[in-house]
Amino acid sequence: MxxxxxxxxxxxxxxxxxxxxxxxxxxxxxxxxxxxxxxxxxxxxxxxxxxxxxxxxxxxxxxxxxxxxxxxxxxxxxxxxxxxxxxxxxxxxxxxxxxxxxxxxxxxxxxxxxxxxxxxxxxxxxxxxxxxxxxxxxxxxxxxDYVPAESYKDMTINPVHKMNIGEREFGAKHAHIKGATTSVKNYSVDAPEESEELNN
Amino acid sequence: MSTIFKQENLKTDLLTINMGPQHPATHGVLRVEIKTDSEIVAEATPYLGYLHRCMEKHCEHLDYRGVIPFTDRMDYLAAMNAEMGYVLTVEKMLGTEVPERAQYIRTIVAELQRLASHLMFFGVYAIDLGAFSPFLYAFQDREFILRIFEEISGARLLYNYVWLGGVWNDISDSQLKRIEGYLDELEENIKKYHTLVGENKIFIGRTANVGVVSKEMAYDYGATGPVLRGSGVDWDLRKKRPYGIYDKFDFDVITGEGLKGQLGDCWDRYYVRMLEMHESIKILRQCLDGIEEGPIMGKVSKIVKVPKGEIYLRTECPRGELGYHLISDGGKTPYRVKVKSSCFTHVSMLPELAPGQMIADFVATIGSIDIVLGEVDR
Structure with a gap:
């Protein structure tokens, strides 16, 4: 056709x-x-x-x-x-x-x-x-190639105190399970570093 | 003295009013800038984006399963249908075979969701027009459906229930029996509601001959769903391009007939939805007869990789056709997901429908096209 x-x-x-x-x-x-x-x-x-x-x-x-x-x-x-x-x-x-x-x-x-x-x-x-x-x-x-803006007018986009840190920690904690990491490429803060506390 | 009040000496001007973004009659955060000549609307411009959550951009960073919860949050009153559309799109690319029982469960939840959504429309539309009690009646029935959904999926509104390859959780026989028992009651109730509201003289006065969408206009604007059928077009994807197992069921496509006024007015759209609920009940009864024991999950690999290519698939949601245009580059995440939202299309009709209407009639028009802003803005 x-x-x-x-x-x-x-x-x-x-x-x-x-x-x-x-x-x-x-x-x-x-x-x-x-x-x-x-x-x-x-x-x-x-x-x-x-x-x-x-x-x-x-x-x-x-x-x-x-x-x-x-x-x-x-x-x-x-x-x-x-x-x-x-x-x-x-x-x-x-x-x-x-x-x-x-x-x-x-x-x-x-x-x-x-x-x-x-x-x-x-x-x-x-x-x-x-x-x-x-x-x-x-x-x-x-x-x-779009880079997310950091601020709009006088507002901060994705401020640290409003971010879902729990999700990131969850991702780091379960990183050893294949396919379980949360996909968060665009967050402006890095994932928490692996600590003993998280690995337990 | 007399010269002051001569018509040509009086200065007139159009008054600009912002309806929304927080306004009970705009069903969410829609802002319509209206220019009015006293009570008559001269011009209406919708401003969108107050609920824009970058859904399409998020999809590019998520794996194929991770997109499903995002589709819930678009049309939060018909989440099951939105999930089903997305899942069918990906499955068609993957060539997954879905077990019979899962197909039946999907159809059951989709039709229940359609009932819940239309009941919501019925209640909220009555509120738009100044009747409060129908809202409570409608919510009573909707509550039953939401309870069933809560039992089978764990959530009342945003389910993440329809998964790639099947559904997440099985539905028990006792739940099916309860649904079957409730359908009779619901059917009676819907008839009752229609006599209470739809045949009411004031309701007819407020909706008949208001916001008329002609057949040509519906085609021109790409209207779908009850808006298109309200204009007298016999078009339902479940019949014309069947997806899932809809080709097994016997039901009618409801079209508007212009019973109380011109064809394609608000009353027609209301009536199409009311009758559609009966058709949904018909489909549900056939589902409950036909469902058999079996597996609920087909074979899907743990990490989903969709072959390179593109697809556009649309499904019939309560508000109209929801289409997904999926482009894959062969990786784990979609390269591009575009959602064709019917509400977005219907909002674009407002500037043409509004001029010449009273403001209250404009509210009736917005209500009758039944938009959900979550889906408009995505």
């Missing part, structure tokens, strides 16, 4: 470069060129495949491959199908794709969230603001 759809997109939209990524495990997807997102989305909604509902716009950061991938997950309620449409953006370059709000109103909040979390700009969005983080927040949290 994905191969047919990819050739259908290529035949209708010039330079769309649609490629079907057939997966052995999980879901297959279709990658398209980032310049043609709007045209392809319009085609998919109005064309014969009738993807009338936009489920999610989401993104994922791949620093090793120097790209940020934006996924559009579409669904058709008339034909009962689902599609993951992807486009890759150059991480260092211009992170801009065309907004699809005029095609689906659902894109409004979804694009704002993608901008908020990954810093992808949507050209032509009517209300291009952050949505979950405060408007003056710095950095884009879901990028892999």
């Amino acid at each position: 994905h191969n047919e759809l990819a050739s259908y997109i290529n035949s209708q939209v010039t330079d769309a470069n649609a490629v079907a990524n057939i997966a052995e495990v999980g879901d297959s997807s279709i990658s398209i060129s980032s310049a043609k997102v709007y045209d392809v989305c319009k085609l998919l909604r109005d064309g014969e495949y009738e993807y009338n509902v936009l489920q999610v716009i989401t993104g994922c950061d791949y620093p090793d491959e120097n790209k940020i991938e934006v996924s559009y997950i579409l669904a058709s309620y008339t034909k009962n199908t689902e599609l993951i449409l992807k486009t890759a953006l150059d991480r260092e370059g211009d992170l801009t794709v065309a907004s699809v709000v005029s095609i689906w109103s659902a894109a409004n909040f979804q694009e704002r969230e993608t901008y908020d979390m990954l810093g992808v700009n949507f050209d032509g969005h009517p209300d291009h603001r952050r949505i979950l983080c405060p408007e003056d927040w710095e950095g884009f949290p879901l990028r892999k």
Whole structure:
């Protein structure tokens, strides 16, 4: 189905470069060129495949491959199908794709969230603001190289007296059991050092 | 003298009111900035993020089992359904086989949770519209369900009960009997509640023809669940794309019919939920008939490593479709988990629904789309 759809997109939209990524495990997807997102989305909604509902716009950061991938997950309620449409953006370059709000109103909040979390700009969005983080927040949290902020305005983030030290101690105490350590990479305080008291 | 009171000499301006973040009618910490012309809403802008707990970021540092408790805390009124959605997503990637009994138990808890969630909606919606006692009735019935959950999982709201490969704890025969016995009472109660509230003249006056979501608008905004069905669309994932063992059961998909007003108004959404409870009871009865003895846990390796790839799976939760987009790089932790929350989608409809409504009707509209802010902000 994905191969047919990819050739259908290529035949209708010039330079769309649609490629079907057939997966052995999980879901297959279709990658398209980032310049043609709007045209392809319009085609998919109005064309014969009738993807009338936009489920999610989401993104994922791949620093090793120097790209940020934006996924559009579409669904058709008339034909009962689902599609993951992807486009890759150059991480260092211009992170801009065309907004699809005029095609689906659902894109409004979804694009704002993608901008908020990954810093992808949507050209032509009517209300291009952050949505979950405060408007003056710095950095884009879901990028892999994001360093958690230490303070916001005059507030300390994750102050020591509010941290769950008990959890850390529990983790250290049970570190000898395989797979029992708590995963706390992002805490600003190191794990308590192993002492005799803890090992008993 | 007379010139002062001429219409053109009077200066008018829109009044900006902040509804929330702490407001009893916004179901949590939602702030809606409303511009009003006396009692009429001219513009409404929702501001989200007051309950943002970086769930998606946390998931990138946790192992696959460790994510399950986090999914509980998103939609805290329907935690079982959220867990089940996540677990099904990972299991589909792993190709795990889940024992029959575990599947049945999952369906039982999911449908009980749906009942509890809809009962909560019923109670809270009545409070939104100024009736207090339905809340107490609804909580009485919800309490039974929560007690059962407490017995089988140890917790009342946040369970961590549905695990990869099965469920954490078995459910005993006596508990199943108690559920079966209670279903008859519950069915009678729900009918009673509907006659008490749904057919009430004041209730109909407050909800009929208010906050109308047309079919086109529902598609445009990607509405799901009772909001979509309230607009007359015959769409239920349990029927259309069955997951788990839902294909075994016989039940109807309830759609709004516009009985008291326009199709897709608040009353329709309310009515869809009320009838859906009866369908849940139907499914539960079939579950209780069909459940057999057997193991409750399938084979899952101790350290879960999901093969490289991605998946998007959605399940039908009480508030709409909850989807998980999971990207794995083959490691012990998910590379990216994106949660598609139905409440988030439904909140985005408010700016279009609000203009022209009275403020009190706007409260009725927010109540009828039944949002939980834990899931909106994640």
